[in-house]
Amino acid sequence: MALFSRRPKKPAASSPESSGEGFDAAADELTAAENASDAEAADTERDAAPSVSISVSSYGGLGAAPGAARPAESEAPAAQAAPTRLPRLGGREWMRTAPTQTETVPGLRDNVLLRDALGRVGDAPASQALLDVARQLLQGHVFLRVKGDARTLLAEGKPLPLGVANLGERTFALAYSSGAALQASLKADGDSDTSAMGQPVLTVLQHVFASGYDGIVLDPASTPSRAVLPTELLKRAVDQADPELTIKTLLAAERTPEVAGQVADALTRVPLWVAAGVAEGGAPGLAEGRTADGERFLEVYSHPLEVAVMGRGDNAVPITAAQLARALGSDDAINGVVVDPAGPWIRLTRAELAPVLALAE
Template identity: 45%
Template sequence: MGLFSRKKKTDPATEEAASTPVEGEGAAAAADAPAEPEAPAEPEALAEQTPEVGISFSAFRGVGAPSGPEIAPPSDEPAPAPAAPSAPAQPGPSVTRRPAPEPTPPTRPELPKAPAAPPTQLETVPGLRDNALLRDALAALPEKPTGPQVMGVLRQMLQGHVFLRVKGDARQQIAEGKPVTFGIARVGDQNFMVAFSSGKALRDAVQSDGDTETSAVAQPVAALLTQLLKGDFGGIIIDNNSAPHRVVLPRDIIEQAMNQADPEFRLKALLTAPREADTPHKVAALLAEAPPLWVAVGSLAEDQTKMGIAEARLADGTRLVQLHSHPLEVVAQGRGEKALPIKVVKLAKMLRDHEELGGVLIDPAGPLITLTRDELAPVLALEEE
């Protein structure tokens, strides 16, 4: 597989993001509210609290390799390996799989990257399960986040659920078939949805505005963002009362992210869930169902006129094709590569034609997982269309 040099990417131009929260209607599966359920703050107050965040609208412009360039196939020629992801060495394809990777080193990588293993602390308020990956990404935000750091939060939001605040008892309202009104904020002439990543973020909001006559509902992120784009919302604010660990995601960025995402976020959901013994087999089975996948491509170090597909090499020399669940996963690598869609049947043929490839590494920016050739048996069995 062709490897290529990675030049340092210059900071893309940024554009100021509008800041606002919203009120919408809709039903969601009710979740137990935190000990002190929170109430939506007044829109004016939220507007004052909402930060202006510079978000790089050019991040998506690097997505999609131009048509026409020659993509170099895997080769046996030695080449310098790309920056190694923080994953432990794994055996070759014919050896029994080692345990799931542990995040090493213990310190969290700087956004937009994340630890290799998914979070293990799943609650900050007893009995209320957080969107731990989104929560931790927000916790890593500095006071003045950069565009790539905000994109790092967005990529971690493409899975799981978030919480919405509801005036009154959400369970009772849903049971009685009454309309449920969610908290919103308004800035200028735009409404923004307001959502929360964790029980702690909900509690912070309650403590901030003092309105305990509220409850919370959990909503799948995919459904919520779909609802947002069907409406006239200007975007979404996550953890508005948890400054500086909050973020404003404008509609334009959300729309571009959703246009290129698996509508159900299936692969990302598997990679972010607590690892179990059968997780690799679940991931392989999902890959065989042909979810959207991308590879990272860039110029070959030895021939800048040709393009190569990025691969990783483990400590024992095992070569892995790098796969990505969303183009933002390529952007998060910060290597100036472009995301190229790849069909699963093409991946299967690549692996069959090049037995020296030991498997795949999915989402190197974290959380990640590696699959050996044996574990990829459902994929290898696919025939090209």
């Protein structure tokens, strides 16, 4: 549990209301639906595209079938020790940097953060796992399966018939985090007349919205490591996201010496949030992390989902770069900020935050 600083004399944000309100409620509602039934839906087709059956329970947000085995702890990626007091998911500390890039199928670069979040689905409380998947979806790319040859169809200007899953009257587009997940689907349905294409995640989501799909199914043949995200949740997530996903992209990339400066620059111009809650003793304040030697770092977030997944019940409060600069200026004992502490995260000192602090002048 992170510690809280006392509320500064001047509020750090203009409104006490949470712009991220509703993510926790949505996750809880989907989780409740997961327990409603485990009846399998009929497997149908649309536009001759590959389709899979999904259960009512998987529409609850998570793909673990009732009684499905949890992933073995030994299969999980090794955790890196975090210097701040960060929460744990499934008994493992959040990671500082993104895992090493992999290609489980040669030529197809896996989205390792999304793949690993899906791998934790059976390893954490259902609502928290759903939020974890949704936040890690907001970076990088996903793979799509297309009926026929995608390059030929694109060259001819024809629409791409995506793989879909049908549940009653609901239709979900299929997307994949890795080459291995694609292979699992091909093995499950045996449809070899398909091709794969990787696309930026926001491009895929905008296509899902424009096409009237009810959401997406991620890694459908990878039970329990699959998830179903409804359009309502995805639209809310996209509406509150930086259109360029600047910080998420920087933190997911290789951690070069230039990244700290790039993140500090991004903090001056992208949407930001802080986590507002109640500390021990009932005093309101903003969440902060502390190192073992007592250094204090204000928690700053790139998206309300990053606050919700912490599981502390905090409110995600929007904050401008100038307000952040004034908040840091109001308390010299704060050593800097930790950005997206749920991971991958980065810690920036006051010296590294010079572009932000300059906005207070």
